[in-house]
Amino acid sequence: MSDSSPVAVVTGASRGAGRGIAVALGSHGCTVYVTGRSQREGDASIPGTIYATADEVTKAGGRGIPVRVDHADDAQVRALFDQVEREQGRLDILVNNACAIHDQLPAPGPFWEKPREIGEMINVGVKSGFDASWYAAPTMVGQGGGLIVFTSAPGAVHYCFGPAYGAHKAGVDKMAADMAVDFDDAGVDVAAVSIWMGSLATERLLGMMAAAPEHFKHLEGTLESPEFTGHVIWALFNDPDRKALSGKTLIGAELGVQYGVTDIGGKYPPSVRELHQCAPREQYPFKVK
Known part of the structure; x- marks a missing residue:
C-alpha cells in the first residue's frame, strides 16, 4: 500500500506535455507512474525517456516510477494498472496523454500525401485513452473518488495538421463528456x-519554430510551459467542487486564472478563446441509454 501521497498515472510521459505534467505533479508530492516506450535516448527522434522523467519527478519532490508501456498493446496497459493496484492500492489521477505523433504530421500538404501511419494517433490517442480509463475507473469508483484528464487542444474545433489530429482532439473531448x-x-x-x-x-515545437521562424512567428510570447497543465490539474484535483466541471472541455489557461496558477515569468498564459476566436463545444443534456 502507498503512503498518503496521491497516486497518479501520466501516460506518454517520456517527453513533451506528459513529461511536464508528471514533473509538476511530482512537485506537489505525488507518486507518479511515468509511462511511455522510450527507455534509451535514441528510441525516438526527440530526446526523452521514461527513466529521465521519473528521475525529474523524484527530484521535484514526488516519487517517479517508470513503466515501459506501449499503449497500443492491451496486455501492457492491463499490466500497468495491475501494478498500480498491487503497489499502491489506489489511483487518484489518470492523465491520458499518450499519442502516436508521426514526425510528418505537421508537414505541408493534404493528408493523402502524408504517411498513412499518421492516423495511428486515433489508436494511440483516442482508443488508448479509453482503455486506460476503463482499467482505472473501477479502482477510482471503489475508493470513492478520482480524476481522469484527457490532454487536448483547440484543433478539436478548427483545422490543425489535418483530419487525424482533429479527430483525436475532438474524440477525447467527447470521451470525457460521456464518461462523466x-x-x-x-x-x-x-x-x-x-x-x-x-x-x-x-x-x-521549439525545433519547428527554429526551423521555420517566420511560419511560427505568431506563437511568440504565447507559449505555455509543459509543466503548466500539471499544476492546473493539481489545482483541479484539490477543488472540492471539481465534480461541477466533470464532463467539460476546459481551457487550461482559463483554469489557471480561476485557480491562480501562473506560468512562465509569473504570468497567466493567453487563452485560445481570444487568440484563435474559438471555444470548446458544449455537450447537450439529452441522453439515450
Whole structure:
C-alpha cells in the first residue's frame, strides 16, 4: 500500500506535455507512474525517456516510477494498472496523454500525401485513452473518488495538421463528456475532463519554430510551459467542487486564472478563446441509454 501521497498515472510521459505534467505533479508530492516506450535516448527522434522523467519527478519532490508501456498493446496497459493496484492500492489521477505523433504530421500538404501511419494517433490517442480509463475507473469508483484528464487542444474545433489530429482532439473531448455521464449516473465522485493546452514550449515545437521562424512567428510570447497543465490539474484535483466541471472541455489557461496558477515569468498564459476566436463545444443534456 502507498503512503498518503496521491497516486497518479501520466501516460506518454517520456517527453513533451506528459513529461511536464508528471514533473509538476511530482512537485506537489505525488507518486507518479511515468509511462511511455522510450527507455534509451535514441528510441525516438526527440530526446526523452521514461527513466529521465521519473528521475525529474523524484527530484521535484514526488516519487517517479517508470513503466515501459506501449499503449497500443492491451496486455501492457492491463499490466500497468495491475501494478498500480498491487503497489499502491489506489489511483487518484489518470492523465491520458499518450499519442502516436508521426514526425510528418505537421508537414505541408493534404493528408493523402502524408504517411498513412499518421492516423495511428486515433489508436494511440483516442482508443488508448479509453482503455486506460476503463482499467482505472473501477479502482477510482471503489475508493470513492478520482480524476481522469484527457490532454487536448483547440484543433478539436478548427483545422490543425489535418483530419487525424482533429479527430483525436475532438474524440477525447467527447470521451470525457460521456464518461462523466456514466460516473454521474452511477452516483460516484469521479470526475472526467478534457483540457485544452495552449502551444507548449516542448522540444518538438521549439525545433519547428527554429526551423521555420517566420511560419511560427505568431506563437511568440504565447507559449505555455509543459509543466503548466500539471499544476492546473493539481489545482483541479484539490477543488472540492471539481465534480461541477466533470464532463467539460476546459481551457487550461482559463483554469489557471480561476485557480491562480501562473506560468512562465509569473504570468497567466493567453487563452485560445481570444487568440484563435474559438471555444470548446458544449455537450447537450439529452441522453439515450
